[in-house]
Amino acid sequence: MKIRQIEVFLAVAETGGVRRAANRLCITQSAVAKAISQLEAELGCPLFDRSALGLRLNEAGQSLLPYAESIASNATRAAAAVAACATGRVTSLRLAITPTLPEEVLSAAVQRFRLRFPAVKLIFSSGFFSDCLPKILTDRLDLALVMAGRHQHEELTSLVEEPLCALTQGVVAGKGHPVLAPDSDLKTLFSKAEWLTTVQDEVFLIRRLHDFGVTAPRCLTLCDYYTVDALNGTSGALSLSPLCVVDDPRYANRHLEALDPRRFPLPPLTVSFFRQKGVELSPTADYMRFSICDAFKEWFEKRHRRFVQPL
Template sequence: MELQQIRYVLAVAETNSFTRAAERCLVVQSALSHQIARLERELGARLFDRTSRMVRLTPAGEAFLPAARQCLDAAERAVAEVAAAAGEVRGRLTVGVIPTVAAIDVPATLDGFRRKYPNVRVGLRVCASEDLVEQIKDGTVDVAFLGLPATARPQGVRSRELAHDRLVAVVAPGHPLAGEPHVDLHRLSSEVFVDFPAGTAGRIQSDQAFAAAGLGREVAFEVTAADFMAQLVRQGLGIAMLPSAYTPQLTGVITVQVSDAPARVEHLAWSRFSLTPAASAFLAAVGAPAELLAERHSSEERQE
């Protein structure tokens, strides 16, 4: 079994097409198909069901993928560690962020990191905090910026607090609340809300605050993107509650202070286990050197 064969299998699995996989891998389709067929003979099982219109994984192919990804990740990690020993940071870095991250300028940070470490392939994922925590655990995300209620902490990962904030009400310019200096949750409870999906960290902080005050509210619009949330608010379809540090990015809406608003804490999170050289360099770049060094040392001791 060769690493290139594994790369070909993953490319076909991700594109559902031998043609697109060959284009991604910069090889002719016949060569890619030949190598996958060789691998299937070696394994004694077909990895893909092929028809004229569809390519899909067989049960054997589904079973093969997790270990195949781990194998490629380990190979890339080995190369990166050798380079790091020689003083060069390379490899892959995947950063996760929540839609309302405000404690750090993510685009500027990624740009500065890429300029300093041009041999690192940088990727970005925008997800809810709870999804990013799971992706850190399974190794698909290296470092993430999270936003959680003040009563919660990231579980199963290493983290440090970056910033504390409170939510504000976000309303359309013509809304009756637009001219108010401040409001409270009781007044807001009579409004129709635009909010994040139920069960997400971005939603829970508001739900908990209204519940603690013995209040209910109507969430008519559930969306995953804060900028789309602002579009709905601008149309007068509802109001929203968003972190005060994030709302200056929005246009065409008015923010109102909430006297008993829920608090939100932004966290920087990373794996409890060993870090890649690229992840270590990124953590140092965003100001987590003490935690980073302690974690990297303890991880190496555990592996020994």
């Protein structure tokens, strides 16, 4: 089975005819017919139903299709990666990774990436939504893995999104906070508490509190960094956060707990790869994306994750 045969197979499957496939590939019709005949002979069965209307994939052809697409895609990426290394065009990879990505996932992904691209310099910058968006739009990032809420997605309509996972969003507080008691009066405690949230989430939080019956929080502190970090030493404060932080080893010494999300339901947050429409990832960026996805899958399958759901 040769790459050229696979490319011809895909062209015929997509166009439905030998002539149209030949035009797409800029080769002769006889070359297309020969490639398909050789592929069918090698696999030992026809791949198309032939009629006066053209060629249509049969059951065997349908079973081959996803594998053929994968082979063609990997062949293109492999050629691009070799060409980039041979010409010395790729020397660095600019990354922005959300701090909600578990440390061990990023570490495993980087180790895997280094085995393939040991000479590429990795440049990490802030992975917060407000910092990433202008950089993505102005092509100052090669790969961005960003956490965003549904209320922020209007700003992302000009981008291509590839979701990695969904995170339960809710209220985080220090251990023993009155709000965590099963029978606590949430409306009263919410109205009296100091709230910590990011600048871009201020309007969202106020609206959700209003819908819950809290006219306005007594005290609101806005941060341009991860709000759960501000809980350290802030007695009695509540943070609007992804609830997975309470299980994150990086915050083990903070003694954080999550309010039962059923008591104050909020839409989930999405962690996704974003890029500009019409802009393809470079071979190095694409391999890092693949490495992160693979490492995340392994991390998730190790044990139950209360507030994380793969997408």
